[in-house]
Amino acid sequence: MRTAFEAWAQRDGHIVRRREDKPEEYLIFETQRRWVIWQAALTHGKPAAKPRMTAAQKAAKAEAERAAQMSLEEAAVRNKVLNEVLDAFNGADGAAGMEGILKVIQGLKLKQKSLADETSEQSKA
Numbered sequence: 001m002r003t004a005f006e007a008w009a010q011r012d013g014h015i016v017r018r019r020e021d022k023p024e025e026y027l028i029f030e031t032q033r034r035w036v037i038w039q040a041a042l043t044h045g046k047p048a049a050k051p052r053m054t055a056a057q058k059a060a061k062a063e064a065e066r067a068a069q070m071s072l073e074e075a076a077v078r079n080k081v082l083n084e085v086l087d088a089f090n091g092a093d094g095a096a097g098m099e100g101i102l103k104v105i106q107g108l109k110l111k112q113k114s115l116a117d118e119t120s121e122q123s124k125a
Contacts, residue, residue, distance in 0.1 A: 005038045084108065 006016045009031055017027045026032040053061070088104045 001039075001042065002035075005035055008038075009034060084111075 014031045
């Protein structure tokens, strides 16, 4: 990159001699200023470098994604159960009091047990 700059600067009439005490700098201020501008112009068009993720960061991100997925699944299950309970209580006799509540709970337990039995039979088959 520096050789391309020096070739351009010489064609443009600038002195490209460098300082003896600091060889990375040019002796003439205007040449040094143009060198800095040249470097800035070249790096300006480059896309920003993405920071690399460490293994721990990747694992944490994967864990967060799994937790989010589980949360969505758990929320769906909770919503389904809540709807079933609300439906069961809507069908119950409101005047029955505690006996009606116990009947609803027993009915839900029986329904859950029958669903569990069905899934275990399907997994065996």
